Amino acid sequence: MAETTYTVKGMTCGHCASSVTEEVGGIAGVSAVNVDVASGKVTVTSDTALDVHTVDAAVTEAGYQLVS
Numbered sequence: 001m002a003e004t005t006y007t008v009k010g011m012t013c014g015h016c017a018s019s020v021t022e023e024v025g026g027i028a029g030v031s032a033v034n035v036d037v038a039s040g041k042v043t044v045t046s047d048t049a050l051d052v053h054t055v056d057a058a059v060t061e062a063g064y065q066l067v068s
Contacts, residue, residue, distance in 0.1 A: 001031075002049045006042045007067040008059055013037065016064065023062040027054055040067070 008020060017035035024044055025033045032045040042059075044050065056066040 003045050007040050008042050008064050010064040011037045019062040023058040
């Protein structure tokens, strides 16, 4: 199991959190996504370490920006 925390820019509400959770949760191997809108932190639990480009694409698809 791997747990990684990312910072996402642009989230302001529960709907934002739901969108990010849905897109990132759809990545193969992801078992949990925890979004803290106030801090912009998204913690992802997965079977193995995820490629940052895959996470970035999912966050972008949700309409937000991954901060590197």
